[in-house]
Amino acid sequence: xxxxxxxxxxxxxxxxxxxxxxxxxxxxxxxxxxxxxxxxxxxxxxxxxxxxxxxxxxxxxxxxxxxxxxxxxxxxxxxxxxxxxxxxxxxxxxxxxxxxxxxxxxxxxxxx
Amino acid sequence: xxxxxxxxxxxxxxxxxxxxxxxxxxxxxxxxxxxxxxxxxxxxxxxxxxxxxxxxxxxxxxxxxxxxxxxxxxxxxxxxxxxxxxxxxxxxxxxxxxxxxxxxxxxxxxxxxxxxxxxxxxxxxxxxxxxxxxxxxxxxxxxxxxxxxxxxxxxxxxxxxxxxxxxxxxxxxxxxxxxxxxxxxxxxxxxxxxxxxxxxxxxxxxxxxxxxxxxxxxxxxxxxxxxxxxxxxxxxxxxxxxxxxxxxxxxxxxxxxxxxxxxxxxxxxxxxxxxxxxxxxxxxxxxxxxxxxxxxxxxxxxxxxxxxxxxxxxxxxxxxxxxxxxxxxxxxxxxxxxxxxxxxxxxxxxxxxxxxxxxxxxxxxxxxxxxxxxxxxxxxxxxxxxxxxxxxxxxxxxxxxxxxxxxxxxxxxxxxxxxxxxxxxxxxxxxxxxxxxxxxxxxxxxxxxxxxxxxxxxxxxxxxxxxxxxxxxxxxxxxxxxxxxxxxxxxxxxxxxxxxxxxxxxxxxxxxxxxxxxxxxxxxxxxxxxxxxxxxxxxxxxxxxxxxxxxxxxxxxxxxxxxxxxxxxxxxxxxxxxxxxxxxxxxxxxxxxxxxxxxxxxxxxxxxxxxxxxxxxxxxxxxxxxxxxxxxxxxxxxxxxxxxxxxxxxxxxxxxxxxxxxxxxxxxxxxxxxxxxxxxxxxxxxxxxxxxxxxxxxxxxxxxxxxxxxxxxxxxxxxxxxxxxxxxxxxxxxxxxxxxxxxxxxxxxxxxxxxxxxxxxxxxxxxxxxxxxxxxxxxxxxxxxxxxxxxxxxxxxxxxxxxxxxxxxxxxxxxxxxxxxxxxx
Numbered sequence: 001x002x003x004x005x006x007x008x009x010x011x012x013x014x015x016x017x018x019x020x021x022x023x024x025x026x027x028x029x030x031x032x033x034x035x036x037x038x039x040x041x042x043x044x045x046x047x048x049x050x051x052x053x054x055x056x057x058x059x060x061x062x063x064x065x066x067x068x069x070x071x072x073x074x075x076x077x078x079x080x081x082x083x084x085x086x087x088x089x090x091x092x093x094x095x096x097x098x099x100x101x102x103x104x105x106x107x108x109x110x111x112x
Numbered sequence: 113x114x115x116x117x118x119x120x121x122x123x124x125x126x127x128x129x130x131x132x133x134x135x136x137x138x139x140x141x142x143x144x145x146x147x148x149x150x151x152x153x154x155x156x157x158x159x160x161x162x163x164x165x166x167x168x169x170x171x172x173x174x175x176x177x178x179x180x181x182x183x184x185x186x187x188x189x190x191x192x193x194x195x196x197x198x199x200x201x202x203x204x205x206x207x208x209x210x211x212x213x214x215x216x217x218x219x220x221x222x223x224x225x226x227x228x229x230x231x232x233x234x235x236x237x238x239x240x241x242x243x244x245x246x247x248x249x250x251x252x253x254x255x256x257x258x259x260x261x262x263x264x265x266x267x268x269x270x271x272x273x274x275x276x277x278x279x280x281x282x283x284x285x286x287x288x289x290x291x292x293x294x295x296x297x298x299x300x301x302x303x304x305x306x307x308x309x310x311x312x313x314x315x316x317x318x319x320x321x322x323x324x325x326x327x328x329x330x331x332x333x334x335x336x337x338x339x340x341x342x343x344x345x346x347x348x349x350x351x352x353x354x355x356x357x358x359x360x361x362x363x364x365x366x367x368x369x370x371x372x373x374x375x376x377x378x379x380x381x382x383x384x385x386x387x388x389x390x391x392x393x394x395x396x397x398x399x400x401x402x403x404x405x406x407x408x409x410x411x412x413x414x415x416x417x418x419x420x421x422x423x424x425x426x427x428x429x430x431x432x433x434x435x436x437x438x439x440x441x442x443x444x445x446x447x448x449x450x451x452x453x454x455x456x457x458x459x460x461x462x463x464x465x466x467x468x469x470x471x472x473x474x475x476x477x478x479x480x481x482x483x484x485x486x487x488x489x490x491x492x493x494x495x496x497x498x499x500x501x502x503x504x505x506x507x508x509x510x511x512x513x514x515x516x517x518x519x520x521x522x523x524x525x526x527x528x529x530x531x532x533x534x535x536x537x538x539x540x541x542x543x544x545x546x547x548x549x550x551x552x553x554x555x556x557x558x559x560x561x562x563x564x565x566x567x568x569x570x571x572x573x574x575x576x577x578x579x580x581x582x583x584x585x586x587x588x589x590x591x592x593x594x595x596x597x598x599x600x601x602x603x604x605x606x607x608x609x610x611x612x613x614x615x616x617x618x619x620x621x622x623x624x625x626x627x628x629x630x631x632x633x634x635x636x637x638x639x640x641x642x643x644x645x646x647x648x649x650x651x652x653x654x655x656x657x658x659x660x661x662x663x664x665x666x667x668x669x670x671x672x673x674x675x676x677x678x679x680x681x682x683x684x685x686x687x688x689x690x691x692x693x694x695x696x697x698x699x700x701x702x703x704x705x706x707x708x709x710x711x712x713x714x715x716x717x718x719x720x721x722x723x724x725x726x727x728x729x730x731x732x733x734x735x736x737x738x739x740x741x742x743x744x745x746x747x748x749x750x751x752x753x754x755x756x757x758x759x760x761x762x763x764x765x766x767x768x769x770x771x772x773x774x775x776x777x778x779x780x781x782x783x784x785x786x787x788x789x790x791x792x793x794x795x796x797x798x799x800x801x802x803x804x805x806x807x808x809x810x811x812x813x814x815x816x817x818x819x820x821x822x823x824x825x826x827x828x829x830x831x832x833x834x835x836x837x838x839x840x841x842x843x844x845x846x847x848x849x850x851x852x853x854x855x856x857x858x859x860x861x862x863x864x865x866x867x868x869x870x871x872x873x874x875x876x877x878x879x880x881x882x883x884x885x886x887x888x889x890x891x892x893x894x895x896x897x898x899x900x901x902x903x904x905x906x907x908x909x910x911x912x913x914x915x916x917x918x919x920x921x922x923x924x925x926x927x928x929x930x931x932x933x934x935x936x937x
Binding site for chain 2: 009011012016017018019020021023024025026027028031034038039052053054055058059060061062063067069070072074098099102106110
């Protein structure tokens with residue numbers, strides 16, 4: 001059941017994340033990595049690489065991808081899928097940018 | 113359309129007499145000439161003119177008369193009651209009237225708000241001084257031209273479209289002009305860094321100074337503007353200051369009338385505001401969350417609004433895709449759509465440094481979603497059309513970047529393509545080398561490698577972009593005899609090797625990542641995780657103190673100055689000079705381990721203490737506490753000097769021949785903090801028994817009775833390799849100088865991530881030995897360069913971060929401990 005309209009949580013301003021960088025949002029159930037690309041798009045993935053659980057927020061962001069800092073798996077930011085020969089998927093979460101602020105849909109982000 | 117010309121005319125009132133209002137009326141009179149009696153209230157004391165042509169007026173390319181859209185005769189012809197210089201100050205929605213500045217009340221049946229936008233004024237001290245102007249209307253242009261007649265200095269704040277046009281205009285009028293721009297690159301909203309780099313070069317060639325990353329802190333002057341001060345302390349003399357930092361929708365009147373206003377006056381797809389009788393159009397509106405500051409969307413809105421007012425049933429306005437052109441004579445620049453830094457698969461890039469051309473088409477699912485063109489914008493409209501039509505370009509993908517004129521050709525295999533060229537076709541544009549010259553040189557002189565060919569013919573020896581063509585010629589001419597197959601390009605973004613890229617960075621004096629990518633023909637717009645850290649290092653090494661390090665091009669270990677571990681925690685290694693420590697330091701380490709509940713404390717292979725399992729958010733506090741006890745970062749995470757391992761030497765050992773511990777400390781102090789291609793480990797042993805295991809280190813010193821044997825190129829990791837003897841020196845002073853010079857040679861020559869032993873194998877031990885041991889002048893020059901670079905970098909990164917620099921790395925953006933309703937579970 002979705003009631004997403006009511007659950008857009010303001011997690012902070014865009015400028016708090018460096019371009020080509022990421023920061024985390026801690027929630028009771030999981031840690032979410034929020035990425036900002038060079039062109040100010042935002043994406044949110046669970047902060048765990050599908051390979052060995054590496055913190056994706058610590059990786060190098062290039063284009064709409066991030067390289068996991070542990071073993072250099074390349075993960076797509078838009079759907080969380082591993083690229084190339086690797087397979088696996090980090091869970092992705094709805095996120096939006098409005099008037100310079102980032103909103104995360106907590107009805108999805110906090111769901112099991 | 114059916115019009116009841118006998119019906120009484122409705123009263124249409126328009127607030128604002130800019131381009132939007134003019135266009136709406138033009139369209140409306142075409143559709144329903146008899147329907148309305150029109151009254152326009154304009155704030156400016158003149159007729160409707162083409163505001164976007166103010167730049168050519170400033171530059172002297174046009175006169176005001178040239179940019180008038182509707183002259184007085186037009187208003188008369190359409191029976192428009194034009195009230196110039198009479199702004200409306202209030203709207204009474206209940207009574208359907210407007211009140212003007214003079215107190216006159218005027219009724220309406222339909223009202224159009226087209227009040228445009230206002231320039232943003234940055235609220236710095238001195239902003240109200242005479243001589244500070246914006247760039248919005250003809251009065252501003254007149255003010256600028258008046259100031260320019262007196263000459264002197266102009267400072268333009270804002271490096272966007274308007275700011276650059278203003279700067280070009282002022283420079284053309286003879287003012288010494290500077291542009292102060294807050295962001296690191298010009299026009300960052302329309303251009304990627306590569307195009308911005310070319311633009312900056314072109315603007316600078318006009319004698320305009322560009323200061324990027326520059327924040328204005330105050331405008332100075334007593335009764336008129338005299339200077340602009342930046343927050344880094346620099347002061348720029350100024351007789352005129354132009355603020356061109358952006359515009360803001362002008363919706364104050366609408367807000368006071370109780371209409372829905374967010375960033376702009378909110379309208380639906382038919383340009384209707386929250387009041388059914390009030391419409392709005394142009395820069396004052398917000399449509400589907402979007403505000404526009406360009407002319408094309410305004411025209412599209414005007415068409416929809418005119419149709420609506422004429423009573424036609426039309427599909428609503430659905431928002432606009434916009435494109436930008438810079439109106440500076442001699443600068444060709446076009447940008448449209450989304451030029452999000454793309455992945456290598458989703459973009460096509462063409463760079464021609466000699467002509468100053470850069471083209472980048474961004475694709476998604478084989479459809480154009482964005483385009484940036486610099487230097488050659490002839491195909492801009494064509495790309496923009498493909499973009500707006502959302503056309504599938506699969507069939508022409510191979511020739512898309514060549515433009516519209518080249519569609520329909522059949523792509524060739526690259527080797528066959530080059531082989532098929534006639535002999536007089538130019539292959540290397542930089543040096544004017546034709547195909548015939550190259551193939552003749554190959555056969556006549558028996559050349560088999562790219563390097564030989566470069567030395568003989570100069571082909572591909574300048575910018576390197578024709579390298580793949582030249583290689584194809586070698587393959588086509590020599591067939592299997594071509595030995596260059598082992599040649600490995602740096603990454604898939606470029607055809608050049610690491611060594612070639614490094615060489616060009618120095619010889620062509622390339623000082624930024626966009627400069628390297630443009631001049632050396634990167635095939636992607638922004639590189640990849642493999643070339644970006646390498647370029648960052650090469651630039652840092654080539655231009656110490658000048659190049660600004662890019663944190664986002666570094667691996668996490670170097671960004672947060674600690675080693676990432678398998679569970680995402682970090683390990684911290686304080687420096688212990690030469691392996692020495694004190695009870696106080698040990699106590700401090702123990703206290704830190706206790707206080708931050710660090711689970712593992714371990715001695716490393718390099719005689720240092722490793723604190724393992726530190727939580728990322730604790731790092732700054734851990735460092736602060738270690739710093740307070742006098743400990744600094746051991747750089748155990750960095751491509752840099754890690755440790756100098758030592759034995760106890762003459763101080764304690766029966767066999768020690770020299771003070772190996774003391775030399776270790778001195779070496780570590782000399783070399784620490786220096787960025788290197790890969791990690792570097794040293795050791796100093798006090799005698800040939802070699803207790804410090806110096807013969808498996810990158811650089812090892814074995815102390816002997818007669819002095820110091822310097823060893824090099826050991827390894828004890830994935831590869832195990834004993835060192836080679838580089839040479840012998842007599843004094844400790846010499847040992848320090850020779851080792852530092854060796855470090856510098858390695859820094860300047862090795863490819864990124866290449867360990868010392870690999871580098872030595874690549875260049876040959878003899879060459880390294882000759883450069884360090886025999887060429888005394890050369891060695892001293894290396895030593896000097898090393899010290900110069902150390903002046904720029906030797907600081908404790910922990911202290912900087914503990915003091916709060918880039919704190920965002922360590923803190924979560926947000927912590928949400930919400931209680932979700934049961935339904936969400």
